[in-house]
Amino acid sequence: MSLSIENLLGLEDVPQADINQIFDAAFSFREVLERPVKKVPTLKGTTVVNLFFEPSTRTKNSFALAEKRLSADTVNFSAASSSLQKGESLKDTIQNLCAMKIDLVVMRHPTPGSVKMLADFVNAVIINAGDGTHEHPTQALLDIMSLKEKFGQVQDLNVAIIGDIKHSRVALSNIYGLKTMGANVMLCAPPPFMPVSVEDLDVKVTYNVDEALEFADAVNVLRIQKERQASGLIPSLREYRNRFGITLERVASLQKPITILHPGPMNRQVEIDSAIADGENAIILDQVLNGVAVRMAVLFLLSGS
Amino acid sequence: MNFITKKTVTDSKMLGRMITRLSHEIIEKCKGIDNLAIVGIRTRGEYIAKRLAEEIENIEKTEVPVGILDVVMYRDDFRSKNKLPKLKVTDIPFDVDNKKLILVDDVIYTGRTVRAALDALTDLGRPASIKLAVLIDRGHREMPIMPNFVGKEFKTAPEEEIRVKVKEIDDKDEILLVEAKK
Numbered sequence: 376m377s378l379s380i381e382n383l384l385g386l387e388d389v390p391q392a393d394i395n396q397i398f399d400a401a402f403s404f405r406e407v408l409e410r411p412v413k414k415v416p417t418l419k420g421t422t423v424v425n426l427f428f429e430p431s432t433r434t435k436n437s438f439a440l441a442e443k444r445l446s447a448d449t450v451n452f453s454a455a456s457s458s459l460q461k462g463e464s465l466k467d468t469i470q471n472l473c474a475m476k477i478d479l480v481v482m483r484h485p486t487p488g489s490v491k492m493l494a495d496f497v498n499a500v501i502i503n504a505g506d507g508t509h510e511h512p513t514q515a516l517l518d519i520m521s522l523k524e525k526f527g528q529v530q531d532l533n534v535a536i537i538g539d540i541k542h543s544r545v546a547l548s549n550i551y552g553l554k555t556m557g558a559n560v561m562l563c564a565p566p567p568f569m570p571v572s573v574e575d576l577d578v579k580v581t582y583n584v585d586e587a588l589e590f591a592d593a594v595n596v597l598r599i600q601k602e603r604q605a606s607g608l609i610p611s612l613r614e615y616r617n618r619f620g621i622t623l624e625r626v627a628s629l630q631k632p633i634t635i636l637h638p639g640p641m642n643r644q645v646e647i648d649s650a651i652a653d654g655e656n657a658i659i660l661d662q663v664l665n666g667v668a669v670r671m672a673v674l675f676l677l678s679g680s
Numbered sequence: 681m682n683f684i685t686k687k688t689v690t691d692s693k694m695l696g697r698m699i700t701r702l703s704h705e706i707i708e709k710c711k712g713i714d715n716l717a718i719v720g721i722r723t724r725g726e727y728i729a730k731r732l733a734e735e736i737e738n739i740e741k742t743e744v745p746v747g748i749l750d751v752v753m754y755r756d757d758f759r760s761k762n763k764l765p766k767l768k769v770t771d772i773p774f775d776v777d778n779k780k781l782i783l784v785d786d787v788i789y790t791g792r793t794v795r796a797a798l799d800a801l802t803d804l805g806r807p808a809s810i811k812l813a814v815l816i817d818r819g820h821r822e823m824p825i826m827p828n829f830v831g832k833e834f835k836t837a838p839e840e841e842i843r844v845k846v847k848e849i850d851d852k853d854e855i856l857l858v859e860a861k862k
Contacts, residue, residue, distance in 0.1 A: 403750065403767040412803045415753040675753075675767070 378676050382494045382501040385510035386551040394555060398520050400672035401665065407444060408668060418447035421678050424472055426482040427504070428454040433639055433663070434504050434514070438481050441670035450477070465489070466496065473497050479678060482506075500677045508542050513673060514638055515548030517666040519556060521658050522593055524665070525634055530557035535587040537619065538597025538646055539568040545638045549595060550576055563587035565619060567608040584619050588626070593634035596621050599646050612645050623650045632656050639663075683858040689816065689834055689842065692853035698831040699728070702813055703735035705829050710780050715808065717745040717779045721797050722768050724786035725749075727846040728815060732784060747772030749783075754796035776805040782829075786844035788814045791823035816842050816855060 378393045386394075407415055423442050427435055442449045452472070469480070479500045482490055487509035494501045505511040523529050534553055540546040540562050553560050554577070561579035562569065563586070573580055581587050588594065599615055609615050616622070626633060635647070635657040643649045652659060690698065710716055713736060720729025726748045733744045750768045783797055794812060801810060813829035818836040836842065836857065843856045 400767045403753075403769050406769050406771070407753070410804060414803070416799065417753040 377679060381677070382490075382503075383512050383673055383677060384490050384494060384501065384503050386512045386515055386548045386555065387510070389512070389552075389555065391555050391557075394516070394519070394552065397516060397669065397672045397676060398523060400676055401516075401520055401668040404444075404668040404671040404675075405665070407671075408664065414444055414446060416446045417675055418442070418445040418678055420448075421445075421478045422448045422450065422476065423479045423481060423674065424450045424452060424477045425504075426452045426469070426472075426480060426484075428482075428484045429505070431483055431504070433666070434483065434511075437663070437666045438504060438513075438670050441667050441674055444667070445671055445674060447479075447674065465493075469493060469497055473499050479674065502673060502677065505544050507544065508547075509544055510548045510551075511544040512548050512552075513666070513670055514545050515552040516673070517662055517669040518545075518549055518595060518636055518638065519552050519558075520665045520669055521636060521662045522558075522634070523556075524661065525658055526592065529553065532558045533561070533590050533592045534558050535561045535563055535591035535594045536597065537563045537584060537587055537594055537621065539599055540564045540573075540597065541568050541570045542600060543597050545595075546597060550578060554578070561587055561590050563619070565609060565615070584621075585625065588621075588629055588633060591633060593636060594621065595636040595638070596647050597638065598640060599642055601642070612642075616645050620645065621647045621651050623648045626651055626654075634658060636662060682861040683841070683843075684861050685856050685858050686840070687857040688854060689857050690832065690855040692847075695815070695831075695853045695855065698815060699731050699735055702829050702831060703732055703739060706732065706782055706811075706813065707736060707739060709811070709828065710782075713740050713742055713744060715778060715780050716782065717747065717774055717776070718782045718784060719747045719749050719772065719797075719801065721783065721785040721793060722748060722750045723849075724844050724846060725784045727848050728786055728813075728844075729782075729784040732782070732813065745774040747774065747776075749797055749800055751793060751796040751800050754800045756792065756796070770800070772804060776801060776807045778806070778808045781807045781810045782813050783810055784813045786814065787816045787818055787842045788812070788825070788827055789818050789820055789842075791821045791825035794825050795823050815844055818842050 380389055380393055477499050481502045481504050483504040485507050487507035490501055490503040490506045503512055519529055526532055536546050550560055563581050563584055635651055637659045641647055641652055718729045718733045720726040729746055733746045736744050748771045750770045752765045752767050811828040814827045815831035817827055817830045817833045820838055840857055840859050843858050845854050847853050
């Protein structure tokens with residue numbers, strides 16, 4: 376059992392067999408998370424450096440927990456308190472860290488493609504924890520794993536992604552991953568939030584949220600980044616809610632149950648109503664638990680390569 | 681890799697008798713079945729554990745809890761092998777605290793799997809005791825580990841392998857001595 380990929384930079388080129396292996400391992404690690412002693416010695420002696428050049432709560436803590444549960448040694452690096460402030464380049468910073476014999480690097484960086492650049496000159500396994508508006512593969516893996524857990528399989532499942540798709544790395548990784556796993560994907564967003572080259576993604580597109588809800592077995596509701604409103608892309612949050620919000624009325628008018636995912640952090644009463652987010656069809660907290668398991672699986676499988 | 685079968689070590693009838701004898705030995709050595717629980721190591725140990733539990737239930741007319749342990753996460757050699765072993769789920773549906781555990785595997789060889797299993801079990805709680813039952817002891821131990829209950833001691837050469845087959849997943853019950861084809 377080993378993956379065909381050596382680094383996890385994005386889901387664009389990850390084959391289905393690899394994704395299935397990651398899910399199988401993640402379901403095994405789920406059991407560890409249910410134990411009284413939530414720790415296994417699997418990665419004892421492996422050193423992981425967490426490089427976060429951007430604020431993160433969920434992803435950073437999820438990776439940190441995954442590493443601790445596997446008994447890896449970890450070094451945490453945050454840009455604000457580093458030599459980057461003294462003018463050291465990213466490349467030099469990372470080469471210096473790697474000279475200290477690091478096995479894996481988990482990196483989040485605001486520049487799309489930064490992890491790819493890193494992978495080209497560093498002799499360690501690289502895991503992308505979000506590179507700008509490009510990809511966030513572990514988030515998509517945990518989303519798809521949660522769908523697989525809920526529905527049994529992802530093949531032929533209808534999944535709608537609703538919200539700020541253009542600026543979302545979560546959306547892009549989900550699109551690649553869902554398509555690889557055989558799901559039907561529909562994107563729904565106001566025109567300023569739809570990617571320019573959306574037709575290249577080979578997915579269904581709608582600008583009508585009711586049409587997306589009608590189509591979907593599950594919807595992944597993306598966060599409206601409030602700073603986007605200041606830039607004038609949407610007139611107001613209230614208008615966004617009226618036109619695109621996953622409201623109680625909209626969901627209640629459907630003749631079927633619909634599964635709700637949200638990568639967090641949520642803006643309640645903007646892109647999603649509290650009654651829906653806390654409702655029986657929301658699997659948002661399952662996503663968080665699966666996030667730790669899926670990251671354990673990725674760390675475990677890539678460290679063996 | 682292709683293997684050639686050199687010898688049938690145990691046929692299906694003998695394997696059944698082996699299970700029956702081991703069950704009686706376990707009951708006797710544990711002085712009954714109070715707090716007894718059986719844990720099989722994936723993959724073949726799982727099926728042997730279930731058969732032992734069934735047999736003990738037949739003899740004592742009381743149910744014995746059975747769990748399945750996956751020790752891949754606890755192996756010390758997973759990085760040195762070319763291929764990672766497939767990770768499966770540990771499923772122990774009872775509290776191991778204060779239980780008399782019988783750890784079951786098909787074959788004991790270097791003792792490293794059992795070492796990993798002991799670590800895994802002690803992470804789950806504090807059993808009253810752990811005893812080890814195996815169908816075949818093929819020698820060549822690399823760790824100071826001895827089984828308490830042995831179906832058969834069978835001396836082997838390091839290049840040989842013991843294959844335990846169980847009808848649940850291999851169509852028939854038998855134990856074979858095989859060797860890799862050169």
